[in-house]
Amino acid sequence: PYDGYARNADSHKRVMKQHADANTVAPRTQDLDNSIWAAATEAWQDVLRLGEKNGFRNSQASVLAPTGTIGLAMSCDTTGVEPDLALVKFKKLVGGGSMQIVNGTVPQALRRLGYQEEQIEAIVTHIAEHGVVVDAPGLKAEHYSVFDCAMGExxxxxxxxxxxxxxxxxxxxxxxxxxxxxxxxATVEEIEEIYFEAWKMGVKALAIYRDNCKVGQPLSAKKKEAEKVEVTEKAEETIRAAVEKVIEYRPVRKRLPKGRPGITTSFTVGGAEGYMTANSYPDDGLGEVFLKMSKQGSTLAGMMDAFSIAVSVGLQYGVPLETYVSKFTNMRFEPAGMTDDPDVRMAQSIVDYIFRRVALDFLPFETRS
Known part of the structure; x- marks a missing residue:
């Protein structure tokens, strides 16, 4: 038995007997209930007999767990003791979007109430369209309460x-x-009353949920309608005038002319050989850089090709050369080491060498990093 059972044994066995007694007087409305009731009665008698002999391992015999997720997975229209949220509801999906869930027991309930198939079809169609039974064709007003749900009209x-x-x-x-x-x-006072009345009735725990108290709730009775915003004619004119005055500034690519001056430099960095071609605008500085490594097809050669294209496009869209120089000089990776350039004797990488070289060729002394 659990810790503390010895001092609570009499109370625990009394609670178990109350369970068995409640089962004995449980009402049975259908013939199918008889076999279930008989099995439950036998099970509770075993509980009393074995508990008297061995005690009880758990301090609670039964709880009613939430069954929202598994209830939907089992295609149940209601989840445990919960009533249905609404006859037609929408469930938000994790990946986005929502799915419509329609209560499938409505036709069965209508048949039990004595409605004919053509009436049932008309009522179900109305519910699917409007989400409620109110004003459904052929449905008696006294039967509305049968279909009341947790939320809705x-x-x-x-x-x-x-x-x-x-x-x-x-x-x-x-x-x-x-x-x-x-x-x-719902007000604070109304919520207080619910808790107080539940305590007086012997309910051990409950949770309150006020509709739309969260930004997003997994189930809702209906999709929120888009809020309608009224705009006066004067406001529309003001907005239109403001939009017309908006000037959107975007960088414009300035391409080099067909014939452009350029400098081709051969270099060696840490034993890796390559060529750099730096082409410039006739009157406005560097416009593109092309890099070719001696080992064509190598990973390094491919990366240098892609890198030179990216830098060239950036230069033509107006990225200052000073920005590239400040970002890429002193970048360290292999190959690195001695170079064959008398102006740049050491380089920490090929990229470091390239931008030191173009800084010397195209930038004034005071703007070099």
Whole structure:
């Protein structure tokens, strides 16, 4: 038995007997219930007999767990003790979007109430379109309450949730995982009353959920309608005038002419040989850089080709050469070391050498980094 069972043994066995007694007087409405009731009665008698002999391992015999997710996976229209949220509801999906869920037991309930198939079809069509049974063709007003749900135009009152929990609580030694749904307009005083009445009825625990109290809730009775914003004619004119005055500034690519001056430099950095061609605008500085490594097809050669294209496009869109020089000089990776350039004797990488060289060729002394 669990720790503390010895001093609570009499109370625990009394609770177990209350479970068995509640099972004995449980109402049975259908013939199918008889076999289930008989099996439950036998099980509870075994509980009393074995508990008297061995004690009980757990301090609670039963709880009612939340079944929202597994209920949907099992295609259940309601989840445990919870009433259906709405006859037609929308569930938000993790990957985005939503799915429509329609209660599938409505036709069965209508048949039990004596409606004909053509009437059932018309009522179900109305529910699928409007989400409620109100004004459904052929449905009697006195039957509306049969289809009341947790939310929506016809919703079960908050106290109705509490009374249902109070009816089930004697069967369960632990608590019931159950949400009492309240409208968005619920006040602090109304919520206080729910908790107080639940305590008086012997309910061990409950949770309150006020509709739309969270930015996003997984289930909702209907999709939110887009808010309608009225704009006066004067406001429209003001907006239109402002839009017309907006000037969008974007960089414009300045391409080099077909014939352009350039400098081709051969270099060696740490034993790696290559060629750099730096072409410039006739009157406005460097416009493109091409790099060719001696080992064509190598990873380094491919990366240098891609890098030179990216730098050239940036220069033509107006990125200052000083920015490139400040970012890429002193970048360290292999190959690195001695060069054959008398102006740049050491380089920490090929990129470091390239931008030291173009800085010497195209930038004035005071702007070199």
């Amino acid at each position: 016809r919703s079960i009152s908050a106290m109705g949730h509490v009374r249902m929990m109070a009816a089930i609580q004697p069967w369960i030694s632990g608590a019931i995982s159950k949400t009492v749904n309240m409208p968005e307009t």
